[in-house]
Each structure stands twice: as C-alpha cells, then as structure tokens.
Amino acid sequence: MSLVFLLALIHAVTSKHQSVGDPFVDPRSPCSQHGMFEDDVCRCDNCYVGATCETKSETCVVDASSGSPFFTDDYWISEVRNGNKDSTVTIAPYYHIGYGAFVGAGNCGGFAPVSGGCRNDLETEIRALHDAVGNFKHNGYTLVMGVGSTELIAASIYSLLDSSQNATVFSEEPYYNGHSGVAEFFGRNWAQSAEEAEANARTYGRNSTLEFVTSPSNPTGAMRTKQVASGTAVFDSAYFWPHFTPITADRKLSDHDVALFTLSKITGHASSRIGWAFVKNADMAARLSGYVGASGGLVRESQLRATTILASERRRGYPVLTFASERMASRWSALESVLGSSACYSLQPRGGRATDMWSGKTYAPSPAYAWIRCVSGNDCYQTMLSAGVRGRAGPKFGANKDHVRLELLMGEPDFQSMLDLLRKLQSKC
C-alpha cells in the first residue's frame, strides 16, 4: 500500500467520521474522484491509473464493450450521502446458516418457486415493481428466479428445447451475442433465418425451436415481435423499462412463451445476479427451475440485498427510475449533438416519442447501446478502437463489420471521456 494511498484513505476515513462497518459517505474520495473505493482498493475510471487513480493515462482507451451498468453509480452514492440508510444491508455472521435462498421464506426452503402461504419477499418486490411500471401483468404467471437472466437464457436453451439433433435457436439479426453464445455452448443449431426456424418448428414441433425476442433489441433498441409463430418464444425484456423506452403497454405473451427480466439493467446491481422469468405453463416453469436447482440454486445474500433495495425504492416511488431516465435522455442528447448529423458515422434511429405510463412523460426511446454504422463501409470496430473507444464488433451480433456497438451504460466520467473521443473523431470526418 503506497503512502499517498494510505494518506488519502486516512483522510477519507477521519474526515467523514467513518466507523467500522459504515459505508463511506463518498466512496470516490479515496480515489481522487477518479475511481470507486471498494474491497480496500480503488477501481479507477477509464483513463486514470495509480493506487489512488491520481494519474491521467496517456494511452487512454475507453471500454464501451460490455453492458456493465455503472450509470447508476452516482444515484446510489447520493442515496448514502443523503442519509438514506434503508438500502444498506448489514449481514451478521449468524444470518441464515443452512440452505434456503428465499428471503422471508421461513421454513419453506427449497429451490423451487415458493407457494402455499410461504413468504418470498424478493418475489413480492419484483411483482410490485412490475405493477408500478406497468410493463408486465404477472397475474397467473409463475416467477422463476435465476443467477441473472443469463442463467434463465441457459435454462431455456437447455431445458425448454428437446434433446434431439433438430433442436434449434433463432433470434432476429442483429441479435444479442449472449443468446448465440449459450446456444453454441449447449451445441444447439442456430437458424439463419426466421423462415428456417419456422420450418423446423413445423416439422419437429414447438419444443424443437426456441426464439429469443429481444425487445427492445440489444444492440439496436428497436421493439421486436415474434417471428417464429410455431416455436417457443423467450421475450428477453432486459431493456423494457422506462429509462430505455417509454412503456405504452404491457408485454403480452402467448401461453407457451416466457418473459425474462434482470435487476442489472434496472438498478445497476449486475453482480448480484438477480434475473427472473415469468412463465404461465407449469411444466415449463418446472423445467426452468429444475435447471437452476441442478446448477446450484440461488444465493441468499444477493436476494436479501435486492429485496432491501427494491423495498426502499418502492416506498419512495422508485426514484432510481427517474434518475436513470434523465441520465439516459441526457446521454442521447449529447451523443446526437456529436454524431447526429455526421456524414461518416450513422446512429440507429431512436424511435418516435410516446407517453410512458409510469411517469406520464412523453419522450423518445434512449437505448442502452449506440449501434453505429461506418458510412465508409470500413471495419467500424477498428475505426472506433483507433479513436480510443473499444466497442463490440458488428459480426458478434450477426451483422457486418461496418457496424459496431458502443455501450451507453458506463459511469458518467467514462461516458464523458468517450464523448470527447467521439467528438475528436467526428472533427476529422
């Protein structure tokens, strides 16, 4: 531990009257305001290095390749600064020795969805959130929790499809590479077109063909519809929240379809790995939770934290959604002011303005990703990387090299750094 780091830490601790177990009032203070202090180390913003993030890097590359939702960092810091303690969890070492992941479940235990009078506090909070936002009417649906929606993607691909050689997965291009990657992991076929998938489903039955309807789309943000009428559809609804698109109606499913959601793209708590599926068909729910159970089940601590945070938000009308909506809107304004009329770099269309049911406000979608086409037809990933912005290349989504995806979910300092780099790039257009 360097001396400068130690001094910064001592300053941060003493100046805020930090006591053991209390969170830092300003976790960026020990890191020169250019990083977050956690686990006794500074996690620096892009372009800053050093033990206390004190040095600006000369060879700066902004990482816009993932979807890590640091954009809510500032909101949660302000919660602590404003003295709201009820979204902080303290876990004694004796807390819930033994099995059983569901908070409030008492002796009900087990991996399967809790029913029959047992409490599942996280499920209650999740359903309340959907009630408030209006994006899914969950009455009559079983909720199956997973280790992030990623596990429910895996569970769908493994357990909703039959085990024949004809088992096929499809998603409209450009598709989320998390769907194609897991399909490949489980050795499933990947259909090249909706027609091919539909033909497969008609020949081999509904359980032979699974379609991921990612709506809003990752990477484009466009709303999608089911393309394979005879197959099973999993509506990946990770981005179907007011900060990404105005919610004008609830998501409607056929009786054998599934809707997936994830906490990570709502509150930002991605490493808590809280995802859920709504399923009407009892056999399909059992298959999904069978996979989750066989793969080790669910984790108690993250569910306790998610429950605590969602309950705190519910009591105050979900201010995190207001924060996230304003932040995404301002990012799109800034991005369009730089690239909106560029002759070299074409942003995807955002979609029209509409009135969101939750906020009552009228606005255009502000997708989680910029899906950029290099008008030159050049390799757009390389073009951006040369400019200091690492995106995710078009071919990963089944698109051409002239496309690249840039995430817009990073922390605010990283977003501003990226914007500066894009401005420089555009100035040479």
Add this chain to the structure above:
Amino acid sequence: MSLVFLLALIHAVTSKHQSVGDPFVDPRSPCSQHGMFEDDVCRCDNCYVGATCETKSETCVVDASSGSPFFTDDYWISEVRNGNKDSTVTIAPYYHIGYGAFVGAGNCGGFAPVSGGCRNDLETEIRALHDAVGNFKHNGYTLVMGVGSTELIAASIYSLLDSSQNATVFSEEPYYNGHSGVAEFFGRNWAQSAEEAEANARTYGRNSTLEFVTSPSNPTGAMRTKQVASGTAVFDSAYFWPHFTPITADRKLSDHDVALFTLSKITGHASSRIGWAFVKNADMAARLSGYVGASGGLVRESQLRATTILASERRRGYPVLTFASERMASRWSALESVLGSSACYSLQPRGGRATDMWSGKTYAPSPAYAWIRCVSGNDCYQTMLSAGVRGRAGPKFGANKDHVRLELLMGEPDFQSMLDLLRKLQSKC
C-alpha cells in the same frame, strides 16, 4: 403481525440498544429461545410453532432429511455476542454496481479464474484455509468457483463428459443422491457397478466415464478410493475436514482428476452457495468455468461475505473448526450412548482414531450423518418417521429399505429433540 410478537420484538430491540443496521446480539431472543429471528420473522426450531415460537407442537416431527448445517448457529451467535464485528458485512447500495464477482479483483472482471496480477481475495482465503488444515496441496492447481459445489457437480457431469450416448456416471454405493440426481437431470447413464464403469471407460475413453469418489462418504462417512482407474474421478471432498474426520494426509489426485469442496460444510453458510474445484488440467478447468459462466456466473455479495468470514477466522486460527469438532464429537458420543449397543438399530462403524494434522489431537471420525440399519429388515425410513424423525430413505442412496440416513448437522435444539425421540424408540426395542 401479532401483538405478542410485536411486544417480544420491541423488548428485544430496546433491551439490546439495537440501532438500525446492527445485528441482534441475541437473534433467538425475539423467538422465545426456540427459533432464529431473520427477515422480520421467526424461523422456529423443529417442534415449536407460533409467531414467536412460543408453543411446543403436539405432533412433533424432527426433520433430519437434509444436510442443512445449522450446527454452527451457536458459534456465529457467540461471535456477535462476544463483540467480534469483523465477520459482519455492511454493504452500501453503491457497492460494486456492474459485473464482476471476484472480491478485490479491481478491473480484472469476468467469470473465468482471475490471473495475471489481479487480486481474488476469496481464492486467497480458500487457499490459506487449505494450507492451515493440510487437506489439499493446491500448488499447480487452478481453482474454479461455483454456485455451491452443486454447480460444479453439474458442470462436471455436463462438461467433463463427452456428449455421446455412452457417457456414464458412477459412484460407489451407497452413493450421494445429489450425484445421481444431477446425472439423471442431464440424461447420463448411471453405471450399476465399478466393473461396468471401467469397461465403459476402456471402450470409449476417459471422457466417457465420470466417477464421484465421495470421501468421506455421504452417507456413511467412510473413506473412499477411486474404483474406475480408466475414467475421470471427481473427489467430492465436502466432508474432508477435521470436524468430520481427522486429517492425516492431504488428498492426492491423478493429473486428470478433480477435487470439490464447499463452504457449507465448513462454516455452515450453505445458502451463500460457495463451492470450488481444484483442477490441474487447463482444458478441464476451462470446461468447468465455461459451464459456470454460461449459467450466469458468480455472485458478488456472497463472495464478499465468505471472504470476510474466512479472513476473520484465519486471523484467529480458525476457531470455527474447533467449535465444529467439539460439537460433532459430542453428538456422536450422545448418539452412541443411545443406539451404540442397540439390538434393533445398527449404526455404521465410525472408523479408528487417528491424529489430525491441524489440531494435533487424536480422535475417531464423527461423520455428518448417521447411517442406520433396522436389524429387523423393516423399512427403516418408515420406522424412524413413525418415531417422529424424518430421515432420507436408503434407496435414495442405492441401498435397501432397511437403511436410513439421519443428518447430524441440525441446530442443537433439533439434535436434542431427535435424541429424545431416538431414546424413546430404543426403549421399546
């Protein structure tokens, strides 16, 4: 919430000067000392009911059917009562927004084992624990973390075996039903004998045949050796700790074998779902972590808690192991005083005394389960259930109905209740 419950809670809170976020000094106090208070509800001991566990049940059945390690409850309560705060975790809402499960990993992120100078604090603590106990020499082994060792059992069965129709799993009888259950979930063959498994491995190659060597055995506690020389062996080492058996030598593996461990049977934190595999072969490690990644990866909060608890234990010489050893030894003394010379109910042999390397003490094994044979040849599960003790029936482990497994890992009040019921049963022998 009933009035009596509210009053008990107010008493508990005010009498201990409870403040927001602090753990209860005595979490059994709001529950009439017959249960644990968590998530605003009492989880009652077996045989007690009511909102504050205030009523003894007339129709009492003790649940000895799982392996939920409540036997460490009292240790962790005493930690808090003794004022040791460094095994309590406080998690601010801004803690680690975004992906990345590994505590201390900084920007290293990802699901795969962290290397190349990145810190992984939990891995460091796990390796230190093995160094102290001496049960596994981990130099040269990759550590792959999973959602409990259960996920690594699933990962082994899915990803270490090839996908042919000949893929076969074997474990010596009586075997742990967690192994056979997951093999069935993934549609693998289950070999009926070591000879059958060995023949399969010789015909179709090492990747066709997976053996679980559960040592000490669940359910018997006996030490096991590899039976299928030509296959891949996964040594399920959940019970290879000083409180279950004196550790006289480290576990040795062939280069293509795997060792599994789990936090649940060490500290009792089962719902944290912290399991790990040691693997020498790089391709096998990649396959295991590939399954974990595809299934949603790992959870940050539970790893933070596990790291905190193991570090606190390490600094004081792992007193939880001393507590657990004394408790298991006293339970076996008590059990043998009731059933040790029974003409009706035969306990498994415990194995001989040996000197444990960690404690330097000499003692006989104290297995996690009693594996009981009803000498009459009757259905032993039903016999026990009629006496008020719900075990797990012999056939689940591939044994006959004359056997039943009773767990010895429950909370102390439940263990004493079970002992009373067994004493009554034996008195009628």
